[in-house]
Structure formats: structure tokens, C-alpha cells
Amino acid sequence: MGKDTAVNASDDAMSFIPPSIDTARLLSGDSYAYYTPCPAGITPYDKSTTVPQTTEPTPCVLGVDEAGRGPVLGPMVYGAFYLPxxxxxxxxxxxxxFDDSKVLTPAVRANLMRLINTPGENLYESxxxxxxxxxxxxxxxGMMKPGAAVYNLNAQAMDATIEIIRGVLQDHAVNVQEIYIDTIGNPATYQAKLERIFPSIKITVAKKADSLYPCVSAASVAAKVTRDVALEVLYESVLKAQQLDDNSAAPEGWGSGYPSDSKCVGWLRRNMDPVFGWGSECRFSWGTAKEMLEQKGGARVDWPADDDEGNGMLSDFLLASGPGKGSSKDGLRDWFGQRQAEII
Structure with a gap:
């Protein structure tokens, strides 16, 4: 595919859902990792035998970039992209x-992601x-843990980067010789830490790496498309739940998910539960969410202190006997698990 084909991306590409989308885990609020199989055009290390490998593993380059660091809604996604x-x-x-995903249109990004995942295409094979x-x-x-236990965003981002690099190196046995990464904070500090972890690999950490190194650009596209589709999946789930609850017409969307987006802020205001706030699609550690909960009408819940005298097990209550403790037909023990008609 040349430049003209990239620009003329089809509607099919826009509706493409990449295999990096795990709908069940997204909706349950879980973090997860996804790895493509090692492509046919790359010979990995042979870990299955102690006999010397007859075919040299393919020397590869790998790029890392993220999407969704700043939004208050939706996940942050890290991508690692490798090839010979x-x-x-x-x-x-x-x-x-390929270029920095921010300068490509959504259609072009989606089309590139579709080609990466389409058997027979040279991107898929290589x-x-x-x-x-x-x-x-x-x-x-992680960010709201107390005191020294706090797990800040930079640490989470670093651990995500290390995890997917290790997965490619160890689990998929790819012979990565060069790594290029878009920086988090100071490039020199970040690079020095990664060099201690991966001492045999040439590592370059740089600002604007997604526009300097094609493998980082490709990682940027994979991360961005995954993030965009994930956000759509989450919104559709929230919208469906709202329509089931109040049978209302489709409300205005939540925009890009960034605090600077008035549509996003408006959605948060309109959909804030006074006790629970929002669902697992929201980053409660963001100032936007905190302010709304603390100053814009969020209800404060004071949980009673633990009392040793009242810390009996629920099973003790259900199995207890004697007056007022489940022995009568009106007691909780006899009620629990019965059909409503039987109780009436």
C-alpha cells in the first residue's frame, strides 16, 4: 500500500475492531496485555530444544509509545511494535x-491497524x-493509595513498557537488537533505567520519538486505535445501561475523554452518581473527577468504625436459633433464598 492508498481508507477500516480489544475485560475494569503471534517473516529464538539453532534469529527493531495518558475517561494504552x-x-x-498517530486521520490510523492484522498483507507477515x-x-x-504506597502514573507507565518489552523478548523469543521509545519525563533518566534492565540491547529514548522513528510511529498507531475503540466499547456499554434504566433517547456523547473537552466535562456532570460517582471508565484520581465529587454535590459517606461486638459472620446470623434470630418463619434464615410468592 502506498501513500494514496493510505489516505483513501475505507469505511470497513473505520469499523475494524482489532484483536487487542478484549470487551469482557474492558467492561469489568480490568487491565490486560495482548500479543500478536510472532509473524512469519521473523525467525525467533528456538526455545524448544537444547540443540544449537540452525537458522539465525532475525535481528529486529522495536518501538514503544502510548495513547491516552491525559484523559479522565478510558484506559491508557501502551503499544510495542517490532519488525526486522x-x-x-x-x-x-x-x-x-507511518507517522505520529496524532497527525494521521482516524481513517488512516484505522486502515493501517487493519492491514497490520490482515493475513497476507506485508505488514501482517513482517x-x-x-x-x-x-x-x-x-x-x-494506584494513584490514590495512601502515603508511600502511591503508584503514580509515571511508575505505572514504566512498568507497562517493561512488561510488553519483556513479553516480546522472553515469551515470544524475538531477537530485538534496537529499541526506540517516546520519553516519559527526562529522556536520559528513563533510558538509563531501561538500559539497566535490558543491558544487551541498544536503547534510544527521545522526545517526539513517534515522529522520528517509524517503529515508534507504528506503536503509536496500534496504541491509539486500541484506545479509541476501547473508549467506544465503554461508552456503548454506559449508554445501553442508561437507556435500560430510564428508557430515554440517546444523550450527548462524552467526547474525547479529556478534561479540556467541554463535552467530556458536561457528561461527567450529568452522569455523576452522588455516592458512587461513575463506573470503571473514569479515573477517580484525576482532579476533574475529584473536584466534582468533593465540591459539586457528591454525597459524603461516613462508614461506621469497626466494632468487635458487632463483627459476627453473616453465616452466624443465618444459622442462629432462638427468638429474633431466624427461628421464626419471619426470620432471615427462613426467608433467604425463597421465592417471593412463598414469603407472601
Whole structure:
């Protein structure tokens, strides 16, 4: 596919749902990782035998980038994209015109992602990728841990990067010789840490790496498309639940999910439960969400202190005998598990 084909992306590409989308885990608020099989054009290390490998593992380059670091809604997604070193520029930059995902249109991004996942296409046969989806729930719970236990966003991002690189190296046995990464914070500090973890690999951490190195551009596209589709899946689930609850017409959407988006902020205001706030699609650690809960009408819940005298097991109550403790027909023990008609 050349530049003209990339621009003329089809509607089919826009509706493409990549295999990196795990709907069940997204809706349950779980974080997860996804890895493509090692492509046919790459010979991995042979881990199945102690006999010396007759075919040399293919020297590869790998790029890492993220999507969705700043939004208050939806996951943050990290992508790692790898391919043979000899194809790095010719396949990605020259033939398929990969670039920073932010400068590509949604249609072009979706079409590239479709080609990466379509058997028979040269991107599919020569390239592989890994995705780490960090759910809004897990991001928030990590950042809101008390005191020294706090798990800040930079640490979560670093761990996600390390996890998917290790997965490609160890689980998929890919011979990665060069790694390029878009920086988190200070590039030198970030690079030094990764070099200690992966000492045998040439690592380059740089600002704007997604526009400098084609493999990082491709990782950016994989992460961005996964994030965009994940956000759609989450919104459709929330919308369906709302329509089931009040049988209302489809409300205005939640926009991009960024705090700077007025549509997103408006959705948060309109859909805030006074006790529970929002679902697992929201990062409660973000200032936007905190302010709404604390100052815009969120109800404060004071949980009673634990009392040793009242800490009996529920099973003790259900199995108890004697007056007022389940011995009568009106007691909880006799009621529990019965059909409503039987109680009446």
C-alpha cells in the first residue's frame, strides 16, 4: 500500500475492531496485555530444544509509545511494535507512510491497524505488536493509595513498557537488537533505567520519538486505535445501561475523554452518581473527577468504625436459633433464598 492508498481508507477500516480489544475485560475494569503471534517473516529464538539453532534469529527493531495518558475517561494504552531491522524504514516509512498517530486521520490510523492484522498483507507477515491496556480503575486506585504506597502514573507507565518489552523478548523469543521509545519525563533518566534492565540491547529514548522513528510511529498507531475503540466499547456499554434504566433517547456523547473537552466535562456532570460517582471508565484520581465529587454535590459517606461486638459472620446470623434470630418463619434464615410468592 502506498501513500494514496493510505489516505483513501475505507469505511470497513473505520469499523475494524482489532484483536487487542478484549470487551469482557474492558467492561469489568480490568487491565490486560495482548500479543500478536510472532509473524512469519521473523525467525525467533528456538526455545524448544537444547540443540544449537540452525537458522539465525532475525535481528529486529522495536518501538514503544502510548495513547491516552491525559484523559479522565478510558484506559491508557501502551503499544510495542517490532519488525526486522532491514525493513524498518522501507516498509513503515516509505511504503506505508507511518507517522505520529496524532497527525494521521482516524481513517488512516484505522486502515493501517487493519492491514497490520490482515493475513497476507506485508505488514501482517513482517510485523508484530504488543498492547498493554491500563484500565481507568486501576490507574486511579494506584494513584490514590495512601502515603508511600502511591503508584503514580509515571511508575505505572514504566512498568507497562517493561512488561510488553519483556513479553516480546522472553515469551515470544524475538531477537530485538534496537529499541526506540517516546520519553516519559527526562529522556536520559528513563533510558538509563531501561538500559539497566535490558543491558544487551541498544536503547534510544527521545522526545517526539513517534515522529522520528517509524517503529515508534507504528506503536503509536496500534496504541491509539486500541484506545479509541476501547473508549467506544465503554461508552456503548454506559449508554445501553442508561437507556435500560430510564428508557430515554440517546444523550450527548462524552467526547474525547479529556478534561479540556467541554463535552467530556458536561457528561461527567450529568452522569455523576452522588455516592458512587461513575463506573470503571473514569479515573477517580484525576482532579476533574475529584473536584466534582468533593465540591459539586457528591454525597459524603461516613462508614461506621469497626466494632468487635458487632463483627459476627453473616453465616452466624443465618444459622442462629432462638427468638429474633431466624427461628421464626419471619426470620432471615427462613426467608433467604425463597421465592417471593412463598414469603407472601
Amino acid at each position: 531491522l532491514e525493513l524498518h524504514h522501507s516498509l513503515l516509512a516509505q511504503e506505508h507512510s 510485523c508484530g505488536y504488543a498492547i498493554k491496556v491500563l484500565s481507568a480503575r486501576d490507574i486511579g486506585s
